[in-house]
Amino acid sequence: MKLKIQSPGPLTSVQDLGRWGHQAIGMPVSGAMDAPALIRGNILLCNPDGAAALEMTMTGPAILFEGEGAIAVTGAELQPKLNGKPVANWTVIKINSGDVLTFGGACGKGLRAYLCVSGGIDVPLVMGSRSTYMKAKIGGLNGRKLAKDDVLSTGENNSCKIGVTCPENLRPDYAVNAPLRTVLGPQDDYIKPEGIKIFFSTEYKISPSSDRMGTRFESDKIIEHVKGPDIVSDAIPMGAVQIPGQGVPIVMMADRQTTGGYVKIGVVHALDVARLSQFMPGSSVRFAEITQEQGIEISKSESNLLNLLRSHVEKFNTVPPAAASQNRGAMNVIVNGEKFFVTWEKLS
Amino acid sequence: MKISGFEAKILPAGETCLFVDFGEKIDMQINSLVQGLKRSLTEKPFEGMRELVPTYRSLSIYFDPLTVDLEALNKRLMTDLETITEELSEDNADATQVNVPVFFGGEFGPDLSDVAEYTKLSAEEVIKRYCASPLYCFMNGFTPGFPYLGGMDKTLETPRLKNPRELIPANSVAIGGAQAGAYSIASPGGWRIIGRVPYELYDPDRDPAVAIQAGMWVHFYPVDMERYKEIEEQAKSGVYKIEYKKRGVEA
Numbered sequence: 001m002k003l004k005i006q007s008p009g010p011l012t013s014v015q016d017l018g019r020w021g022h023q024a025i026g027m028p029v030s031g032a033m034d035a036p037a038l039i040r041g042n043i044l045l046c047n048p049d050g051a052a053a054l055e056m057t058m059t060g061p062a063i064l065f066e067g068e069g070a071i072a073v074t075g076a077e078l079q080p081k082l083n084g085k086p087v088a089n090w091t092v093i094k095i096n097s098g099d100v101l102t103f104g105g106a107c108g109k110g111l112r113a114y115l116c117v118s119g120g121i122d123v124p125l126v127m128g129s130r131s132t133y134m135k136a137k138i139g140g141l142n143g144r145k146l147a148k149d150d151v152l153s154t155g156e157n158n159s160c161k162i163g164v165t166c167p168e169n170l171r172p173d174y175a176v177n178a179p180l181r182t183v184l185g186p187q188d189d190y191i192k193p194e195g196i197k198i199f200f201s202t203e204y205k206i207s208p209s210s211d212r213m214g215t216r217f218e219s220d221k222i223i224e225h226v227k228g229p230d231i232v233s234d235a236i237p238m239g240a241v242q243i244p245g246q247g248v249p250i251v252m253m254a255d256r257q258t259t260g261g262y263v264k265i266g267v268v269h270a271l272d273v274a275r276l277s278q279f280m281p282g283s284s285v286r287f288a289e290i291t292q293e294q295g296i297e298i299s300k301s302e303s304n305l306l307n308l309l310r311s312h313v314e315k316f317n318t319v320p321p322a323a324a325s326q327n328r329g330a331m332n333v334i335v336n337g338e339k340f341f342v343t344w345e346k347l348s
Numbered sequence: 349m350k351i352s353g354f355e356a357k358i359l360p361a362g363e364t365c366l367f368v369d370f371g372e373k374i375d376m377q378i379n380s381l382v383q384g385l386k387r388s389l390t391e392k393p394f395e396g397m398r399e400l401v402p403t404y405r406s407l408s409i410y411f412d413p414l415t416v417d418l419e420a421l422n423k424r425l426m427t428d429l430e431t432i433t434e435e436l437s438e439d440n441a442d443a444t445q446v447n448v449p450v451f452f453g454g455e456f457g458p459d460l461s462d463v464a465e466y467t468k469l470s471a472e473e474v475i476k477r478y479c480a481s482p483l484y485c486f487m488n489g490f491t492p493g494f495p496y497l498g499g500m501d502k503t504l505e506t507p508r509l510k511n512p513r514e515l516i517p518a519n520s521v522a523i524g525g526a527q528a529g530a531y532s533i534a535s536p537g538g539w540r541i542i543g544r545v546p547y548e549l550y551d552p553d554r555d556p557a558v559a560i561q562a563g564m565w566v567h568f569y570p571v572d573m574e575r576y577k578e579i580e581e582q583a584k585s586g587v588y589k590i591e592y593k594k595r596g597v598e599a
Contacts, residue, residue, distance in 0.1 A: 020398065020399055020410075021398075021399050022492075022557070023399060023401045023408075023410075024399070024400060024401050024402060024488065024561075024562060025488045025492060025493055025556075025557065025558040025561060025562075026488035026489045026490060026491060026492045026493055026494055026532075026558070027492045027493075027557075028492075126552050126553075127552055127557065135491070136491065136492050136533055138492075138552050183360050183361075183362050183363065184360070185359045185360040185361060185367075186359035186360065186361045186366075186367045186369065186406075187359075231372060232372050232373060232374055232404045232405045233403055233404055233487070233489060233496075234367065234369070234403040234404065234405060234406045234408065235361075235365075235367070235401040235403055235406070235408035237361050237362050237364065237365040237408065237410070238362075238364070239362055240361070240362070257489065257490065257491075258401065258488075258489050259401075259403055259487065259489030259490070260489075264361075266362075267360075267361050267362030267363075267365070268362070269362065269363055270362075270363070270364065291360075292360040292362070292363060292366075292418065293418065295362060295363025295413065296363050296413045296416070296418070298363065299363055299364075299413035299414060300413070300414060303414050
């Protein structure tokens with residue numbers, strides 16, 4: 001399958017689960033801002049979890065497909081339309097040659113959506129990843145966001161189950177009112193005790209100057225440092241909360257630099273970093289303290305959800321295209337592990 | 349815990365990472381401890397180890413939260429910390445030195461004359477002292493491959509530009525305060541540019557992608573324009589390789 005980009009959308013880039021293993025040489029990880037959404041799309045399509053997809057921001061591109069395949073749109077509701085007709089998110093959709101996918105745009109239910117494709121987007125691996133890191137102009141398509149007339153190819157995968165959908169209870173929770181769960185450290189002791197209280201009690205408004213590198217906030221509550229905001233540089237994990245001189249947090253996101261010289265009060269859980277990446281500027285969020293052990297438990301429950309989705313997809317039986325085109329047919333269906341033989345006939 | 353007179357702390361950094369921190373200082377011995385711990389974990393990785401990031405003063409240890417055993421990891425780190433002290437003395441002879449050719453001044457080193465003026469030295473003397481400095485790469489960061497080099501001759505210290513340049517060409521060699529460095533990719537920056545390397549310090553398609561890496565010693569040496577062009581040509585066709593050697597071994 002080939003994707004011809006008729007219009008690119010404001011910020012559409014190829015992303016996978018990131019360029020791990022090279023932070024020691026200063027190479028940022030990048031990757032999907034909402035990794036849980038990308039993984040679910042790939043599980044639905046029976047792709048490897050980390051197959052490359054298009055990350056679309058605010059609204060999607062217009063894409064003309066050449067050849068047959070399947071897609072799943074996950075993450076934010078950007079109102080996808082196939083040949084002008086609305087199609088569902090979190091669902092595997094059959095693509096025929098000549099189909100055109102367009103998007104109505106964000107409608108208050110998230111900011112970034114993922115167009116996952118059967119076989120994944122096939123661009124060259126750079127240091128083990130297909131993620132675009134625009135600042136160093138590497139990965140993705142020539143290290144940049146998509147432009148009009150770009151053509152992307154997909155990998156091989158003919159095992160997609162058309163119509164399978166991610167049940168609502170297995171989708172990420174995008175609630176704005178749930179706090180961002182944060183483990184204190186590594187430099188919470190560089191912050192005055194009063195500052196820690198402010199951090200966990202303040203409602204922070206997301207600033208419009210947020211991007212793939214960091215989410216900035218607006219607040220008049222100032223967090224004060226014990227000695228000042230500068231440290232001898234050390235590493236910046238995903239979700240690290242820097243407190244620079246002005247005393248208002250910045251949460252470091254996918255394109256964060258590998259190292260930095262500001263005090264880090266804590267680190268937001270990966271699932272909540274993904275959730276945060278879906279919030280519109282102007283939304284308000286809070287931080288809540290968890291322990292490292294609690295953070296690990298949260299990761300384990302996410303892993304359980306993904307496994308449930310895997311078995312859901314595995315058990316899903318599609319109508320064979322040949323049978324569906326006839327007026328009658330029969331097939332085996334497995335429901336909750338039990339086998340059923342189903343027949344049907346057109347009534348009119 | 350105390351180690352070689354420094355306090356080592358194991359600090360949480362979210363559910364996928366912890367820092368082993370040796371202190372708020374730019375210091376050779378602290379950095380050797382960071383490199384020593386990195387080596388011992390690289391040689392014998394623990395279950396769920398994902399990535400190690402050495403910086404000036406700490407080692408960041410990234411792990412898979414689904415497979416890590418935090419308690420076992422903490423114990424392992426305590427044991428490793430006790431043993432790395434003994435290896436410190438061997439470090440210097442065993443460390444890698446990279447020899448890097450530079451054309452100094454002219455169009456490639458627009459700030460060389462300013463550095464000479466600020467330090468009250470001749471341009472030739474600046475080059476001589478820069479090349480004679482035992483430069484050590486404390487870490488890579490900022491952009492892919494940018495080496496933070498300590499150990500520069502103190503007489504060369506020059507403050508950063510008040511107004512950073514919007515674009516510094518890749519492979520520019522620079523002075524930033526007391527540190528030396530090299531812009532591995534074209535990027536904005538405020539360090540004083542004194543020369544350029546005729547070789548890509550960062551090339552994602554090459555192994556190793558980054559020429560100057562944390563824990564290496566760096567020896568810059570001057571080349572003339574003729575040799576610069578020659579190396580540049582040879583580097584493009586893949587014939588030229590930058591020179592690495594064990595520091596303890598004389599060339």
